[in-house]
Amino acid sequence: MRRLVAGNWKMNGILAEAMQFVEELGDNPAPEHVEMALMPPFTLLHPLKEALSAKGIALGAQNVYFEPKGAFTGSISPLMLRDAGCHYVILGHSERRNIIGETDDVIRTKLQASWATGLEPILCIGEHLKEREAGKTNAVLKRQLAILEGTDSGLPLTVAYEPVWAIGTGHTATTDQVTETHAFIHEELARLGRPHCRVLYGGSVNPGNAESLMACPGVEGALVGGASLKADSFMEIVQAAARAAA
Numbered sequence: 544m545r546r547l548v549a550g551n552w553k554m555n556g557i558l559a560e561a562m563q564f565v566e567e568l569g570d571n572p573a574p575e576h577v578e579m580a581l582m583p584p585f586t587l588l589h590p591l592k593e594a595l596s597a598k599g600i601a602l603g604a605q606n607v608y609f610e611p612k613g614a615f616t617g618s619i620s621p622l623m624l625r626d627a628g629c630h631y632v633i634l635g636h637s638e639r640r641n642i643i644g645e646t647d648d649v650i651r652t653k654l655q656a657s658w659a660t661g662l663e664p665i666l667c668i669g670e671h672l673k674e675r676e677a678g679k680t681n682a683v684l685k686r687q688l689a690i691l692e693g694t695d696s697g698l699p700l701t702v703a704y705e706p707v708w709a710i711g712t713g714h715t716a717t718t719d720q721v722t723e724t725h726a727f728i729h730e731e732l733a734r735l736g737r738p739h740c741r742v743l744y745g746g747s748v749n750p751g752n753a754e755s756l757m758a759c760p761g762v763e764g765a766l767v768g769g770a771s772l773k774a775d776s777f778m779e780i781v782q783a784a785a786r787a788a789a
């Protein structure tokens with residue numbers, strides 16, 4: 544399975560910055576065995592479509608609405624994302640769960656709508672620090688993954704384990720924590736009929752820690768926030784993924 548290194552730009556980036564980023568990536572940025580993807584803000588999807596596809600980089604969105612069209616002011620539909628060239632869509636990111644209040648039920652509806660339009664969801668799951676400290680990590684992850692119960696296991700899916708306490712904080716999970724938690728997630732995914740589902744790690748991944756994190760058993764890539772905003776640090780993480788895969 545090819546490792547995926549996906550950059551989540553969150554609410555960052557204007558056109559000139561995006562174009563400079565793409566230029567700085569060079570001509571053939573993706574090494575063998577590593578797939579690259581970028582999730583810029585909605586406003587940059589159409590302008591980046593051609594430039595990224597020319598470099599073999601997949602495009603994704605950070606969110607989607609579950610209705611196909613209509614009177615939903617401010618929302619973007621799965622079909623609009625496909626039209627803009629998206630292959631991936633991030634669902635259930637902790638910032639949407641915690642700031643916007645997205646529930647597992649809403650995320651399940653978005654998952655179905657994304658699949659119905661041919662998008663591959665990257666489903667983010669992860670526990671809060673208090674939950675980890677209380678020994679509830681596996682129970683939280685099991686609950687978040689339960690939205691896959693009864694879904695068609697032939698539909699494409701990537702899962703990203705992102706401990707909430709590690710996102711944007713500089714506090715990365717230890718390799719022991721990552722190994723142990725990914726083992727549990729893979730076990731749970733197998734129980735849900737998805738034994739081969741790709742699972743990424745996310746949470747303060749940077750060029751200095753990327754290789755050791757991606758060398759952990761059960762880690763098949765990374766979802767990268769802050770360190771994906773600069774082409775050089777993003778590329779260093781991509782190279783680290785290639786070394787970890789070798």
Ligand code: PEP
Binds near residue numbers: 551711768770
């Ligand atoms: C993220 O936004 O998914 C993320 C992991 O952010 P960061 O790498 O900045 O912690």
